Amino acid sequence: xxxxxxxxxxxxxxxxxxxxxxxxxxxxxxxxxxxxxxxxxxxxxxxxxxxxxxxxxxxxxxxxxxxxxxxxxxxxxxxxxxxxxxxxxxxxxxxxxxxxxxxxxxxxxxxxxxxxxxxxxxxxxxxxxxxxxxxxxxxxxxxxxxxxxxxxxxxxxxxxxxxxxxxxxxxxxxxxxxxxxxxxxxxxxxxxxxxxxxxxxxxxxxxxxxxxxxxxxxxxxxxxxxxxxxxxxxxxxxxxxxxxxxxxxxxxxxxxxxxxxxxxxxxxxxxxxxxxxxxxxxxxxxxxxxxxxxxxxxxxxxxxxxxxxxxxxxxxxxxxxxxxxxxxxxxxxxxxxxxxxxxxxxxxxxxxxxxxx
Ligand code: DNO
Numbered sequence: 001x002x003x004x005x006x007x008x009x010x011x012x013x014x015x016x017x018x019x020x021x022x023x024x025x026x027x028x029x030x031x032x033x034x035x036x037x038x039x040x041x042x043x044x045x046x047x048x049x050x051x052x053x054x055x056x057x058x059x060x061x062x063x064x065x066x067x068x069x070x071x072x073x074x075x076x077x078x079x080x081x082x083x084x085x086x087x088x089x090x091x092x093x094x095x096x097x098x099x100x101x102x103x104x105x106x107x108x109x110x111x112x113x114x115x116x117x118x119x120x121x122x123x124x125x126x127x128x129x130x131x132x133x134x135x136x137x138x139x140x141x142x143x144x145x146x147x148x149x150x151x152x153x154x155x156x157x158x159x160x161x162x163x164x165x166x167x168x169x170x171x172x173x174x175x176x177x178x179x180x181x182x183x184x185x186x187x188x189x190x191x192x193x194x195x196x197x198x199x200x201x202x203x204x205x206x207x208x209x210x211x212x213x214x215x216x217x218x219x220x221x222x223x224x225x226x227x228x229x230x231x232x233x234x235x236x237x238x239x240x241x242x243x244x245x246x247x248x249x250x251x252x253x254x255x256x257x258x259x260x261x262x263x264x265x266x267x268x269x270x271x272x273x274x275x276x277x278x279x280x281x282x283x284x285x286x287x288x289x290x291x292x293x294x295x296x297x298x299x300x301x302x303x304x305x306x307x308x309x310x311x312x313x314x315x316x317x318x319x320x321x322x323x324x325x326x327x328x329x330x331x332x333x334x335x336x337x338x339x340x341x342x343x344x345x346x347x348x349x350x351x352x353x354x355x356x357x
Pocket of ligand 1: 064065102103104110111196261307319
């Protein structure tokens, strides 16, 4: 695995040299943030990003995200032009050594939380989700600092109305159409697409969500078997769905998981949760067992610690402060090292026993 850390480009308050100081972090996960969704990422912009990372001694092999234009999700006639643009962005990224592109197919909204500063008894704060609070929210008045994009209220109204005719099946067809359109560019550029699960993994404001669990993974692979069609395995997003068996998914799809977002959460209701520190003991997901399942399944992709709490007085970008994510990286480094060595030694021992028989 390669340990990475998300960096929000030059406007991120965390300098690359701080990221470089986190043990074992070989690269950042970043993006070109000032190109409107749907337009081609120009080579000069990618080159600048790569130069900044390179100068800091960090790789930039993973992009999170190249956002997908809503017209593609809606299957509008303009989608062919937009898909061609997306494919060109992939080719351009390939020229600069990018190996993996994370994206999502959530209509209109990206990840959703209802509180960004839920206090814990130790004085830290974290993100949380309450379904009851969500139901009271007006989708036309939502802003989350972590989102890659936001809309004007007229655009939002228009989009919400257009999605009324989009069923889950139609949205899935549009995803397959999109993937088939970009796979040739991925083959050419050697780039793996890694879809991020819907967060949380259920419909929002009457909008369909289709990347919610194992069945979605099965459907996607059956529809587009190309090796470049794969997953971002986000433990927090998938784990919010109580019915998801993370260990089974990790094991089954380990070789198709090109990128893993690993974080912890604590359930506080059927659909409600609070994000927690990364340790297994800090929440309800067995992070140790997830890492073990990934390794045993043959995972060799990129990893990043996911949302952190605000600790030590930091007032970081929601979920993306420095300190707790750095602690998360260190914890995950320890898990990976220990489990990889155990699995490797077990393999060697097995071979030796076979030989001496
Ligand atoms: C939230 C992130 C998501 C993710 C996108 C990928 O913290 O995991 O915003 O970057 O959904 O496209």
